[in-house]
Amino acid sequence: MTELVLVRHGETVWHAENRYAGSSDVPLSDLGTAQALRLAEWARDAGLTALWCSPATRAVLTAEPVAETTGLVPEVDPRLRELDFGKGEGRTVEEMAREFPSALDAFRRDPVAGHLPGGEHPQAAVDRALDCFRDIAAAEPAGRVLIVAHTTLLRLVLCHLLGIPLRDYRRVFPYLRNTGLTVVRFERGGGALLEFNSPVPSAK
Numbered sequence: 001m002t003e004l005v006l007v008r009h010g011e012t013v014w015h016a017e018n019r020y021a022g023s024s025d026v027p028l029s030d031l032g033t034a035q036a037l038r039l040a041e042w043a044r045d046a047g048l049t050a051l052w053c054s055p056a057t058r059a060v061l062t063a064e065p066v067a068e069t070t071g072l073v074p075e076v077d078p079r080l081r082e083l084d085f086g087k088g089e090g091r092t093v094e095e096m097a098r099e100f101p102s103a104l105d106a107f108r109r110d111p112v113a114g115h116l117p118g119g120e121h122p123q124a125a126v127d128r129a130l131d132c133f134r135d136i137a138a139a140e141p142a143g144r145v146l147i148v149a150h151t152t153l154l155r156l157v158l159c160h161l162l163g164i165p166l167r168d169y170r171r172v173f174p175y176l177r178n179t180g181l182t183v184v185r186f187e188r189g190g191g192a193l194l195e196f197n198s199p200v201p202s203a204k
Contacts, residue, residue: 002136002140002141002144002186003183003186004145005144005181006158006184007039007062007149007182008154009062010031010034010036011028011031012028015029019090020085020088020092020116032178033061036064038200040065040068046144046146048146049144051072051075052074052145052147052148053074053076054077054081054082055076055077056082059150062148066148072146079129080153081149082152084120086117087103087117103117112166122156123166125156129149130160134188137188154182158173158184176197180197182196182197
């Protein structure tokens with residue numbers, strides 16, 4: 001059985017305005033860079049056997065210090081990318097409310113059936129992420145693998161693994177902190193949640 005340590009990338013330059021960054025490629029903020037370095041210090045003695053990440057710059061930049069500290073070579077996989085939010089990309093909720101209020105209302109009621117216009121269907125995102133997780137587990141059947149990915153993707157996958165309806169991901173998991181640690185024991189049929197959204201421990 002493979003232990004997966006799921007991590008949201010460090011804070012980005014869009015964080016302060018809470019802009020939706022799915023397919024948009026935005027860099028880390030100064031705080032995000034510091035978070036990545038702190039994650040790397042934790043990773044030094046975390047017993048990791050592999051490192052995977054999304055191809056988004058914010059995820060790659062979060063994974064790079066971990067690679068330097070652990071000597072692991074990051075496996076960059078497009079199946080770990082964030083959802084494409086379509087017309088919501090780069091916009092705040094306030095901007096969406098002005099531009100397409102009815103679609104935003106539908107998204108708030110059911111973010112799966114009413115996913116943002118032009119965006120990726122959440123079920124498709126879950127399917128590709130699980131396909132990646134299965135490949136990771138096959139490569140590391142008794143390993144401990146750090147995966148650097150994205151908040152919406154990870155919350156959706158957690159719902160699937162725990163048997164929670166996908167439409168409830170925003171309610172059940174309202175927040176993933178940047179570089180927070182979520183640990184799942186993963187096998188093909190599902191997963192067990194061992195730890196959720198824990199802050200990276202301070203260096204000793």
